[in-house]
Amino acid sequence: MRPWRLAIAPLVLLLAAPPVSALAADVRGGNEVAVAPGQTVTDDLYVWGGTARVAGTVNGNLIVMGGTVEVPGTVTRDLMVAGGTVTVPGRVGGSVRAAGGTLTVIGEVGEDLLATAGTLDLRPQARVGRDLLFGGGTATLAGQVGRRLQASADRLDLNGAVAGDVQADVATLNLGPGARVGGDLRYTSQKPASIAPGAQVSGRIQHTTPARAEATSPAAGFLSGLIGWLRALVGLFLLGLVLVLAFPRLTQHAVRAIRTSPWVDLGLGLALLIGVPIAAVAAFAAGLLVGGWWLALMALAIYAMVLAVGYVVAGLFLGQEGFRLLARRPVHPLVALIVGLAVLTLAGLIPYAGPVIALAAVVFGVGALVVGLWHGRPAARPA
Numbered sequence: 001m002r003p004w005r006l007a008i009a010p011l012v013l014l015l016a017a018p019p020v021s022a023l024a025a026d027v028r029g030g031n032e033v034a035v036a037p038g039q040t041v042t043d044d045l046y047v048w049g050g051t052a053r054v055a056g057t058v059n060g061n062l063i064v065m066g067g068t069v070e071v072p073g074t075v076t077r078d079l080m081v082a083g084g085t086v087t088v089p090g091r092v093g094g095s096v097r098a099a100g101g102t103l104t105v106i107g108e109v110g111e112d113l114l115a116t117a118g119t120l121d122l123r124p125q126a127r128v129g130r131d132l133l134f135g136g137g138t139a140t141l142a143g144q145v146g147r148r149l150q151a152s153a154d155r156l157d158l159n160g161a162v163a164g165d166v167q168a169d170v171a172t173l174n175l176g177p178g179a180r181v182g183g184d185l186r187y188t189s190q191k192p193a194s195i196a197p198g199a200q201v202s203g204r205i206q207h208t209t210p211a212r213a214e215a216t217s218p219a220a221g222f223l224s225g226l227i228g229w230l231r232a233l234v235g236l237f238l239l240g241l242v243l244v245l246a247f248p249r250l251t252q253h254a255v256r257a258i259r260t261s262p263w264v265d266l267g268l269g270l271a272l273l274i275g276v277p278i279a280a281v282a283a284f285a286a287g288l289l290v291g292g293w294w295l296a297l298m299a300l301a302i303y304a305m306v307l308a309v310g311y312v313v314a315g316l317f318l319g320q321e322g323f324r325l326l327a328r329r330p331v332h333p334l335v336a337l338i339v340g341l342a343v344l345t346l347a348g349l350i351p352y353a354g355p356v357i358a359l360a361a362v363v364f365g366v367g368a369l370v371v372g373l374w375h376g377r378p379a380a381r382p383a
Helices: 003-016 218-246 248-260 262-290 294-327 333-347 353-375
Strands: 026-035 045-054 062-070 079-088 096-105 113-122 132-141 149-158 166-175 185-188 205-208
Touching: 218 248, 218 294, 218 333, 248 262, 248 294, 248 353, 262 294, 262 353, 294 333, 294 353, 333 353
Parallel strands: 026 045, 045 062, 062 079, 079 096, 096 113, 113 132, 132 149, 149 166, 166 185, 185 205
Antiparallel strands: none
16 A cells, blocks of 8 residues: 555545534534543534543544544544544544544554554554554554554554554564564565564565666656646646537636736635635534535535636637737637647746746636626526
8 A cells, every 4th residue: 555545544534434413413612622531422422622531431433623632531433533642541442543643542442543643652551453554654563453554654663463464665664572473574665674583473574675766768758748748738628628618608708807807807716716725624624513524525626626617718818819919810719728728738837937827827717707607697687
């Protein structure tokens, strides 16, 4: 498994968790949230706060997001947690899916532990019932893993017991004297692992050195860049083809808006470019508490499509204006589209200035779309 896949796995699992109606759950938020020892929550518990400490019992799932999170209590089902500093001294009956800066596991995890963190510390008394998957910076594992260990990290220090195979993609791998691997040890690293006397590996030890990227010739680099540029141009042209043929009035209004009201387009485009992601993040956070968080993800997907359409609109405007100023005659919109997109994408390859040009095209195009939709709306019928 590649490092980035392991790193985002817990986040993906947090987002892909089956939506549970928050109206039927216990939701708690604030600067400091606590479940006292002896207190029992007979439902799923959602916690949102700066500091969260769950020392009681949760008969259900526990979902926590906070700066500092400590769970010394008991969670009968799954624990899903994201925080700056996360400590789990208690018992979790199901799986733990965690993302944080520092993650310390001291208690027992009944099933799997999936984590991405800057530092993971699995203490000697900790127990993971099944698999441990980790992606991040440094992992120090002194506890027990009931099945497999799979890690992608900068440094992995193993001084505990793994019942099955260990597979690691690391810069540094250390096996301490207390390390016990019941299966095979397969790792990818630039240097051999440091295996202390007393460490035991029951299966095979397989060391793979990462393949170095082969140097490419200037001609091959130019050809690869040309193919990438042509692919991007074809994809944008197909998107523009749909836009021009399926929505001709909207396209005309949007292009005319860039010509007649560029500063209005700039303001609207900047507002949408900055405001929509902020609103989507807020909606996602609220959706975790009251339900419907997936609507924010859908909004972000539509937002990305609108940005691409705005870029295409800017390319169409550039092509039409170029023919109008240089050839002094109008051309078919599709001809103007392919020429304008070619010029715009080539300009985007200019070092330093290219990203600024592309961003300006997106901002003006998105603002022009909004103005075009406003001007193209059906007129109100008289009473």
